[in-house]
Amino acid sequence: MGTTLSVLASVAVLRSTVKEFVPPEIRTYLLELSRRFSSEIVLVVPESHEGSTNHLHKALATYLGSAAVSDPGAPPRRLTVGKSETMKVLTFGLDRNSEIVDRFDGIPMKWAYFTETNTAIHFELKWYELRVHRKHGELVTARYFTHILETAKKIRDRSRVVKFFTTRSGRDGWSTKGMNLEHPMTFETLAMDGDLKHEVIEDLDSFMGGRDYYKKIGKVWKRGYLLYGPPGTGKSSLIAAIANYLNFDIYNLNLSVVNSDSSLEYLLLHMSNRSILVVEDIDCSLMLQNRQAVDHQQRPVQDQNLPTAQILPTAQIQVPIRPNQVTLSGLLNAIDGLLSCCGDERIVVFTTNYKDRIDPALLRAGRMDMHIHLTYCTFSTFKQLALNYLDIGDHKLFGQVQRLISEVEVSPAEVAGELMKDRDPSSSLECLIRFLESKKAEVKPSSPEDVISDGENCKPEQNDGRKDEKAVCKPLEVGGYRIKEELSSTLGSILSEHGDIVANCTLQSPECRALFLELVCEIFQKLQALKETRLTLAELNSMAKSVRDLESLKLEVGWLLGSLDEVTPVLNGREAMPMP
Numbered sequence: 001m002g003t004t005l006s007v008l009a010s011v012a013v014l015r016s017t018v019k020e021f022v023p024p025e026i027r028t029y030l031l032e033l034s035r036r037f038s039s040e041i042v043l044v045v046p047e048s049h050e051g052s053t054n055h056l057h058k059a060l061a062t063y064l065g066s067a068a069v070s071d072p073g074a075p076p077r078r079l080t081v082g083k084s085e086t087m088k089v090l091t092f093g094l095d096r097n098s099e100i101v102d103r104f105d106g107i108p109m110k111w112a113y114f115t116e117t118n119t120a121i122h123f124e125l126k127w128y129e130l131r132v133h134r135k136h137g138e139l140v141t142a143r144y145f146t147h148i149l150e151t152a153k154k155i156r157d158r159s160r161v162v163k164f165f166t167t168r169s170g171r172d173g174w175s176t177k178g179m180n181l182e183h184p185m186t187f188e189t190l191a192m193d194g195d196l197k198h199e200v201i202e203d204l205d206s207f208m209g210g211r212d213y214y215k216k217i218g219k220v221w222k223r224g225y226l227l228y229g230p231p232g233t234g235k236s237s238l239i240a241a242i243a244n245y246l247n248f249d250i251y252n253l254n255l256s257v258v259n260s261d262s263s264l265e266y267l268l269l270h271m272s273n274r275s276i277l278v279v280e281d282i283d284c285s286l287m288l289q290n291r292q293a294v295d296h297q298q299r300p301v302q303d304q305n306l307p308t309a310q311i312l313p314t315a316q317i318q319v320p321i322r323p324n325q326v327t328l329s330g331l332l333n334a335i336d337g338l339l340s341c342c343g344d345e346r347i348v349v350f351t352t353n354y355k356d357r358i359d360p361a362l363l364r365a366g367r368m369d370m371h372i373h374l375t376y377c378t379f380s381t382f383k384q385l386a387l388n389y390l391d392i393g394d395h396k397l398f399g400q401v402q403r404l405i406s407e408v409e410v411s412p413a414e415v416a417g418e419l420m421k422d423r424d425p426s427s428s429l430e431c432l433i434r435f436l437e438s439k440k441a442e443v444k445p446s447s448p449e450d451v452i453s454d455g456e457n458c459k460p461e462q463n464d465g466r467k468d469e470k471a472v473c474k475p476l477e478v479g480g481y482r483i484k485e486e487l488s489s490t491l492g493s494i495l496s497e498h499g500d501i502v503a504n505c506t507l508q509s510p511e512c513r514a515l516f517l518e519l520v521c522e523i524f525q526k527l528q529a530l531k532e533t534r535l536t537l538a539e540l541n542s543m544a545k546s547v548r549d550l551e552s553l554k555l556e557v558g559w560l561l562g563s564l565d566e567v568t569p570v571l572n573g574r575e576a577m578p579m580p
């Protein structure tokens with residue numbers, strides 16, 4: 001290796017001497033002559049190719065610079081070094097007239113970098129030259145150059161500065177330059193129960209490594225995550241950890257400042273690859289709450305902003321749709337269509353405090369592939385926070401904290417806030433214990449009535465299908481029936497269109513009636529979402545059976561049975577189609 005390099009160094013010196021004293025015509029002739037008798041081929045990689053930037057040239061700067069510094073045994077070469085605004089680290093490159101030997105599959109690839117200034121037009125030509133034995137020509141073109149392009153991309157991707165873009169109010173487009181994302185959150189510091197954290201990391205890894213797989217199965221290389229849970233449980237922190245882990249830019253989409261579906265299209269078309277599209281608090285977008293109003297403008301719809309969900313005559317019903325706003329179908333099209341065809345390595349993240357308020361069409365697999373539930377602090381998340389903030393893995397006060405945390409609903413943000421108050425672990429933990437005790441004292445024991453009205457069925461489901469023991473949503477009263485909040489507007493529509501469908505049923509108690517009304521609403525919602533979600537024939541049959549059971553209890557649900565019959569032939573055709 002040392003001999004080869006000293007020969008190369010002498011060649012470099014000879015080359016510059018020849019350049020100085022031998023006229024260009026003779027230089028070209030000598031070069032031609034030497035090539036004719038050489039067993040090597042020379043491949044030249046100019047800075048621009050066919051009138052545009054040569055990506056291979058750009059990749060070589062990164063690839064050879066990195067190869068030069070990552071070979072500590074090699075004698076020093078002349079390298080350039082610098083730090084650009086878009087990179088987190090120093091970057092290296094070959095200096096002019098310097099050479100390096102890179103080994104690929106054991107074959108020496110001899111590279112040199114040259115520049116020449118054309119004084120007449122004040123232009124500097126720059127090019128790399130590769131010398132390799134003729135018999136390896138095919139290896140170079142078939143695999144080596146691809147290897148360089150891919151390696152250089154990986155090097156750049158992992159060291160580039162992550163940017164944060166936001167939507168500009170009143171104007172189409174993202175904030176022009178984007179800010180550097182300097183959020184320190186990583187998966188090491190994020191307090192999240194261990195298994196879930198590993199699941200998320202594994203999912204990201206398999207997504208990142210899945211380019212060929214996605215291509216093979218004909219799916220677009222994108223992934224959707226729904227992050228849900230109470231305020232302060234780390235949804236934004238998880239997004240920052242994902243961005244830092246993958247080195248992806250964040251595009252924070254504020255739907256309330258986007259005026260139309262076409263503006264949304266424009267925004268999504270102007271996102272870069274390797275990016276995360278974030279829509280925070282998606283349940284707060286008007287158009288999502290009023291989907292039925294948008295989809296069925298002929299149908300009277302309950303105003304969700306009414307304090308109690310009483311039923312109004314059709315003429316009085318106000319549909320609170322803001323003019324010039326993005327519609328649900330616009331958002332679905334953008335996610336399925338635009339992101340699908342115009343980008344690579346895209347992640348979509350929706351966050352919400354209330355998963356049950358989101359239209360099911362947005363949540364189905366393929367749009368939101370993984371639903372991640374961020375919960376109130378558990379002892380294990382507390383321990384991670386204690387390690388982050390106090391540098392301790394154990395303490396005599398941990399037992400007390402553990403007991404209180406199992407009794408009180410406290411968010412990681414609240415715990416973090418307490419732990420930050422004092423650097424001394426004992427004082428800080430005492431502070432936290434006082435805080436937890438005061439929270440515990442605030443919580444009134446719930447009366448049996450409260451338990452009934454809050455209703456077990458109201459509890460949102462966790463990722464694994466279990467009910468979340470802590471998050472409980474309040475039922476609303478619609479037409480005299482207490483019903484889950486997220487079904488209230490559907491029930492409003494049904495009652496106003498079909499009247500009180502349980503009035504003559506065999507069930508006597510209002511609680512039982514409300515339960516069956518919820519079932520009717522759920523089936524109705526599924527049918528409404530049929531355009532966007534897939535139902536199997538088995539699901540449809542099971543829904544039809546349930547409706548017949550309801551009919552046998554004398555609920556007036558003939559209209560629902562009719563709708564189910566209508567979609568069955570359509571579904572039969574659809575089910576025969578392969579799933580995407």
Ligand SMILES: Nc1ncnc2c1ncn2[C@@H]1O[C@H](COP(=O)(O)OP(=O)(O)OP(=O)(O)O)[C@@H](O)[C@H]1O
Nearest residue numbers: 190191192230231232233234235236237412413416
């Ligand atoms: N799981 C967590 N791990 C570490 N720190 C956390 C976690 N959750 C919250 N924090 C701390 O609390 C702060 C606020 O949390 P964050 O904004 O991520 O919560 P959120 O769930 O997005 O809240 P919101 O629903 O109100 O937007 C964070 O900056 C962080 O310091």
